[in-house]
Amino acid sequence: MDAFYASVEQMDNPLLKGKPVAVGGSEVRGVVSAASYEARKFGVRSAMSGYLAKKLCPEIIFVRPHFDRYKEISKKIRKIFHDYTDLVEPLSLDEAYLDVTQNKKGNPSATLIAQEIRQRIFEETGLTASAGISVNKFVAKIASDYNKPNGQKTINPDEVELFLEALDIKKFYGIGKVTAEKMYQHGIFTGKDLKERTREYLEEHFGKSGGHYYSIVRGIHNSAVKPNRTTKSVAAEHTFNTNLTSEVFMEERLERIAAELSKRLQKHKISGKTVTLKIKYSDFTLQTRSKTLPYFISDKSLIHETAKELLYQERMKDSVRLLGISLHNLNTETKKSVVVQLKFEF
Template sequence: MTRKIIHIDMDAFFASVEQRDFPELRGKPVVVGSSSDRGVIAAASYEARKYGVRSAMASKVALRRCPHLIFQKHRFEVYKEVSAQIREIFFEYTDLVEPLSLDEAFLDVTQNKKGIESATQVAREIKQKILEKTQLTASAGVSANKFLAKVASDQRKPNGMYIIKPKDVQAFVEQLPIEKFFGVGKKTAEKMHQLDIHKGKDLLRFDLARMIHYFGKAGQYFYDIARGIDERPVRPHRERKSVGIENTFSKDLVDEQQIKLEIERLKAGLVKRLAKSGKQGKTLTLKVKFDNFEQITRSKTLQEPIDQKLLSELAVELIREAPLNRPIRLLGLTISNFKGEDEEPEALQLLIDFKY
């Protein structure tokens, strides 16, 4: 039986909630975030996006692009409440709901509670109910697997719906720009371009062995999705793949002692979060963002879970290995590769926290 998968993605979720709750903001370029020199945009309305403003952009860059940008402080409790309302709608149709974040989720409606044969009809009903209950719009993608449904939901945003039927899968994937592939980030796209891979059809030139040679564990995933294959199930109880903590500093760090002190603070915070999560991981990753927004990471993986003492030692090692030759804007530490978990290609490790 062909699976029927829907991907629902709320349109500019945080910013749309702000425009809904404050009518004077409607039709205006609104962002959620701080307007300070060191602020970062958490979400941007479609009016703001017309000026090239995007989430994760530095606020000062966003203001240069749109001087009349309107900044709203985040209200995460409100966003979580609205997200819960939306999930209630999902569960009217299926218990196979896999949230990726507050504003998007996969649904498997192959066998749904209402006995509706058409996944397109289910998606249409869900979109309408979301609008009626929250006064917010959502975009939907419908297809035979998670990869295709995710890509489809991006085709007609905002407030759109796109269906990729089984007979159209290969033609669709072959013409899809590689940057549109779910799991292909900026660095992977650059590497693919160096290999003269620009669209899905270009991936078909590479056999599985060559894909794994160039892209490691993710090679199997790229090989499959180039052929429209994605057997991953919709998992209602998806567990976190990592526990991390990071801090953006009010002033750039330039002194070695300052850096070591901040690493100790991060380590202490990470230990508390690990204790709360009950997780034990074997990989520690250091994240460094410099004053020019260049970002690097360094990782260490052990055979056994990293305890508190090893965490301190590894953090010091990672700092020594990192080329800290510029003022530092942000530092972060993350534990992953949890004890007993199945390995999964990095490209598939989806975020389930807030999207920034």
């Protein structure tokens, strides 16, 4: 979907149409959850502080997130997907992989199916979507960003390698800013540069990921579309209106976060062994502290006690603007994805 949360807000409130909108955050506190395309022109992006967003775009309008509304529309979109194939792998409320090799419409053209799905989404929800069409998930994902918003890109089998060779390395899905910088240091700026490196070279300098990079630049990605994705972690976190300086106040907030996390876990009948405490300081640096228990937990009190122990594991280096708790090492490999929502205070 194109700027999904922000687009929903603009659709539901005509006064926001054509204006720079940030969902979540504020000019004083909080983090931007999504930004409209009008705001993106100024450099506003998701996960950016509201303060910086306001600085980049003085006219920006902050709106509270309405997750129930986003879920409602997401369900309509998923229903459209399932009219074409049951091989649908959701990544989030606004994104999914579809395998249409064998589809319910008997249409041999994935490109035409994508056009039809995008048209139906627009007619049934009023929102626009973009699509990437190719031979595997990796290439399709890159293609989906190519003609956004409200567009699509098809990369045929005989075009895949040339397309990837010409691509800036930072546009490869899964290669983040840190890895891209490291690749630049090795003289790898494009897919062509990456392709010229041997598997041994890449594994020596990038570890296990080296083999993955060697394959994907050649268009090889054998991951199937999985309708039931494995849930690897479940999390809840809060961004605070005012920075917290005392662990005593943090304890109280952690109890609320633990309660929210426990509610999600029990709703999906999931438990886990590894508790991770996430701390974001006033300077936006992140720190995580983890502990693995000898048994599975989902109970609020056990989560809270473990998180509290991690809180006092070492002294805080600064005041804290965000706390989060996540549970990993889960008791299931076949549970459906759990959507994680950020909690914002206004």
